[in-house]
Amino acid sequence: MPATSVSYKCPNCSAPLSFQPGHDKVTCEYCGAELDIAAVDQLFQAKQEMAAREREAQEAKWDTDNAGSDWDSNESAALKAFTCSSCGAELICDENTMATECVYCGNPTMIPKRFDGMLKPDFVIPFKKTKADAVAALKKFYEGKTLLPAAFTANNRVEVIQPMYVPFWLFDTNLEGHATFRAQKIHVVDAGREIIKTTSVFNVERGGNMKFERVPVDGSKKMNDDFMDSIEPFNYKDLVPFSAAYLTGYLADKYDVTAEQSAARADQRVEQTVKEVLAAAVKGYDTVEEQSCAVIKNDGKVSYALVPVWILTTRYNNQPYTFMMNGQTGKVVGSLPYDSTKALLYPGGIALVVALVAFFLIGMLI
Numbered sequence: 099m100p101a102t103s104v105s106y107k108c109p110n111c112s113a114p115l116s117f118q119p120g121h122d123k124v125t126c127e128y129c130g131a132e133l134d135i136a137a138v139d140q141l142f143q144a145k146q147e148m149a150a151r152e153r154e155a156q157e158a159k160w161d162t163d164n165a166g167s168d169w170d171s172n173e174s175a176a177l178k179a180f181t182c183s184s185c186g187a188e189l190i191c192d193e194n195t196m197a198t199e200c201v202y203c204g205n206p207t208m209i210p211k212r213f214d215g216m217l218k219p220d221f222v223i224p225f226k227k228t229k230a231d232a233v234a235a236l237k238k239f240y241e242g243k244t245l246l247p248a249a250f251t252a253n254n255r256v257e258v259i260q261p262m263y264v265p266f267w268l269f270d271t272n273l274e275g276h277a278t279f280r281a282q283k284i285h286v287v288d289a290g291r292e293i294i295k296t297t298s299v300f301n302v303e304r305g306g307n308m309k310f311e312r313v314p315v316d317g318s319k320k321m322n323d324d325f326m327d328s329i330e331p332f333n334y335k336d337l338v339p340f341s342a343a344y345l346t347g348y349l350a351d352k353y354d355v356t357a358e359q360s361a362a363r364a365d366q367r368v369e370q371t372v373k374e375v376l377a378a379a380v381k382g383y384d385t386v387e388e389q390s391c392a393v394i395k396n397d398g399k400v401s402y403a404l405v406p407v408w409i410l411t412t413r414y415n416n417q418p419y420t421f422m423m424n425g426q427t428g429k430v431v432g433s434l435p436y437d438s439t440k441a442l443l444y445p446g447g448i449a450l451v452v453a454l455v456a457f458f459l460i461g462m463l464i
């Protein structure tokens with residue numbers, strides 16, 4: 099260690115520290131903290147190690163190349179695609195199935211197109227909820243909504259609800275997480291004439307190995323994330339190896355976000371969880387502040403899966419309104435407009451009655 103060094107910083111206030119040769123301790127000129135030189139040195143080494151680990155962490159990539167596989171020629175020959183002439187959504191199905199209208203915008207003009215440019219999924223969660231379940235859930239969702247335009251509730255409209263598989267990238271990893279925290283214990287003593295407040299500052303480190311399985315990131319830009327979040331979770335225990343037979347009679351949304359493009363979101367989700375778990379392990383302090391967190395993936399497998407939803411989009415005043423049901427659990431979400439003429443009619447009706455009553459009372463008084 100050089101006799102004086104400015105590369106060491108006070109762990110309490112971050113001010114540069116000047117060491118005097120021949121002393122074991124140093125007092126920070128700025129905050130007055132008394133520090134043990136050996137401990138400061140150790141902390142500095144640990145920080146450097148952490149910085150190196152963080153660099154390593156940034157380099158560790160997910161193995162996105164092995165997500166999904168290629169179709170064999172028989173399988174791909176039996177598939178076809180439809181593109182929405184309005185929003186550009188691309189839906190895949192088997193040769194005997196039709197995309198009757200766009201699930202995303204409600205547009206009835208779906209243009210047939212040659213199937214290409216989609217990998218074969220690794221896994222699928224098969225549909226558990228039938229069309230009858232979906233129609234019943236949709237009717238219940240509309241029930242009692244007096245201001246809903248009739249175009250929504252008409253039977254032939256409700257029946258158009260379509261089953262669609264949504265593409266997901268699933269991320270598996272074993273990783274090491276390390277985080278450092280600045281924690282404080284504050285001790286206040288009321289000594290009569292004065293109050294003595296003692297603040298002890300601790301550098302706390304937490305680390306551990308964690309295993310993540312099937313962290314999901316959806317592969318569809320068109321799919322509304324809020325809606326998808328609302329019908330989650332899917333139970334990934336029901337995942338089975340994909341076979342083209344699962345597409346018979348069902349649509350599949352073609353992913354427009356690749357595994358590689360989804361990796362950053364998987365990293366974010368994993369890192370957030372690591373931070374929360376490690377922060378929860380810092381206990382017994384009055385304040386805790388995270389200083390650094392490094393996540394090092396030892397491996398990073400990605401697979402491509404399809405999850406089932408029932409979906410219907412109805413247009414009203416040029417706006418799409420969507421109803422969705424989780425095809426596995428039956429959880430539902432939807433958006434609804436209200437008919438402005440009906441809205442005018444109802445409060446108007448009430449006002450009219452009030453006016454008549456008032457008129458009647460006035461008439462009585464006279």
Ligand SMILES: [Zn+2]
Nearest residue numbers: 108111126129
């Ligand atoms: Zn200081």
Ligand SMILES: [Zn+2]
Nearest residue numbers: 182185200203
């Ligand atoms: Zn569309």
